[in-house]
Every structure is written in structure tokens, then in C-alpha cells.
Amino acid sequence: MLLSVLIVVGIAVAPAAVRLIDFGVRVGEGAAAEKAVAPFYIAPTPAPGPAAPGTIVRQEPVVGAPQGAIAWRVLYHSTDVDGADTLVSGLVIAPDAPAADGTRTVVSWAHPTTGTAPRCAPSSGIAPFVFIEGLSDLLAAGHVVVATDYAGMGIAGPSSFLIGATEAANVLDIARAARGIEGIGAGNRVVLWGHSQGGHASIFAAQRAARYASELAIAGVAVAAPATNLGALLSADIGDVSGVTIGAYAFTSYAQAYSSRLPNDPLTTILTPAGAAAAPKMAELCLLGQNSELHTIANPLIGSFVTGDPTQAPGWSQLLAENTPAQAPLTAPLFVAQGAKDTLVRPEITAAYVAAQTQGGTAVESHVLPDATHGTVALDAMPYLMKWMAALP
Incomplete structure (x- = not known):
């Protein structure tokens, strides 16, 4: 079971038996703590009033951090696509040696798709650190690493899946939140690092940082297999089980977040009756741990999920365009890694x-x-990424 999980997340296990043992220890610690974690994700009552983005509402230590590191689960203020205050959960991990204020770079990690339901939040799982790709390398380099869950995951709320403005705020605000934890040295210098959906989030964060979080100095943005053209990706993938699953997540997310801009009963305007009935059920399932249930629902819908081309459908086409990263140049250096054998985010x-x-x-x-x-x-990509980061001004 542990080996299969390692393969899913792409960790090379053959030459690293010690990492497998360490992973098993951390999974065991996390499993023992998982039930105790649940109350952390219950929204405070009474609900806190709006606060500056990045303000921490709640924090607690997390067991199972990598050797030489200390970690916290945090609940912090951020904003959504409409600019409204929202609470978001995530992790802050730092080297365990104390550091002077502002002396450490913050690497804000944006995770790939794990689902959209609250229980799919990476920070609430039994092995949250394993899924932060490159974590050990980043900590060894002396960086503070932060990892948002994205709004709607962890703390219940509307999904933010592939909604660029919300993701960007969540990624930037957890970097702000890290500065509220004493002794870890988190500074204003930030590197954005994301994979797949997280690449989408990181690019949007880079685009919006100057006007949303001007006190943060974005030293660079690094992405692996980023979702950069939502319409093209949807068109390329909708004919297989992965495309139906991602489509279900995206369509239900947009139907919630943009209800005022879409027709009544919006899912029925782009999905077949079977697709419209299935999408909300799929949105309640996580990619990790409920993959077979997702496939059971998605497989019969292959070829009969959408009623037309979403990139041409009124309302939907505009939303896909708005949530596609701009082609305008970024002001920070950009690192891009792409797998030639990637069949989900196509290399072209x-x-x-x-x-x-x-x-x-x-x-x-x-x-x-x-x-x-x-x-x-x-x-x-980590060896290339670490060399690139070390050369950033």
C-alpha cells in the first residue's frame, strides 16, 4: 500500500529504502493523529470578522515533519474571486533552527489537483508532507515552505478549482501568514512553485502579486506541467476518464462561483442530463482514496458528458478565458518543467x-x-529547479 502511494506521487523508491521507511513512519504518525485533526477544520464560532489577508486565525503543530524541520497547520484570512474575505487552511514548514526575522525566503507551494471537497485538502491527510514535491530539498536550502489547501478545501466553502483570482490570493496570503509565526525567519522574498493546477495558481499569483500583495518580492515563479490554456486542455482531455473528472470539478466550481453570470441551472446548459446529474457527485470525491469511485461514475460518461464545445458556449467560454493565464510577460523569472510523456497536460x-x-x-x-x-x-525537475533558484537575484 505504501509503495503504491509513493508511485502515485512520483517518488522514486527503488534506490531509497530509507525514504520508504521514513514515509511509513510519517504515515503511521499521521494516521494516529488524523481523527484529532478534524476539529481544526471546523470554522470558528462566532465567525471572525474580516481581517487583513494573511492574518492567522488558528495554528497548531503538525506531527511527522521531515527530520530537521518543524511544521504548523494554519487557518488564515484570504480573499475569493469577488474580493470577499474567506478563511483558508494550509501548512507552514520551516527548518527547526531559529532564524532572524525576514532572513528566509518563503517558497509558496501550490498543489496539483487532489479534489475539490473539504476532506480532499492535503493538509488534513495522513501524510501531508509527502505531497509537497521537493520539500526536503527546499528545507535543506534553508527556505520556509508554505502550502495552501485553496479555498473550499479543509474549511468548507465554495470550490475555488481553477479560479485564478482565488487561487492566487490563497497562494500569496499563506506566504504573508508565515511571517506571523515567530522565530522561523519568514521574509518578504517569495518563490512561487506549483504543479499542474498548482502551476495555474502560481502563474496567476505572479500576475496579481504587484497589485494584490505589493509588499511581497516575487523572486521567481516555477511551474511543472502547468494548466496554461484551459480551453485547449479541456478539449484535449474531455474524451477520457481524467478529462471527465477534471471537467466535473471545474464545471461545478464555476457554477457555484459564477452563478450570477451563468443561466439558471448552469450545469444543464453545457452537460448532458447524465453529466449534469453526475458532476456534483464527482465533486464530492477526492482523487486520492476515492479514485475507483470517480472512475465508476466517469467511465460511462466518456463521449456523452458535454453537449457542446465549452470554449464556444455562452458564459462558459468567457469564464474559461478569464481563468486562463494571460500571455502578457511576467515580471519575475519563470521556470517551466514539462514531461514529454504527459498525457494530461499536453506538451504542445x-x-x-x-x-x-x-x-x-x-x-x-x-x-x-x-x-x-x-x-x-x-x-x-527538482535538480534543475534548485539550481535555478540558487541563481535567482
């Missing part, structure tokens, strides 16, 4: 984004890894 779609950024003048370092898949690309 990532290549088009890299070309647009390069032509626009962004300082881009791009790596196409010939043997990497969607699941393995972030870990495969």
Missing part, C-alpha cells in the same frame, strides 16, 4: 505558453524531460 500546450512568454521578454528557463509523466515531472 505548455510549449505554446513558454514560446509566448519568451517572445514577450520574460526570463524563461524551460526543461522538457523526456521520460517524465504528469505525475513524476515535478520531482524529476
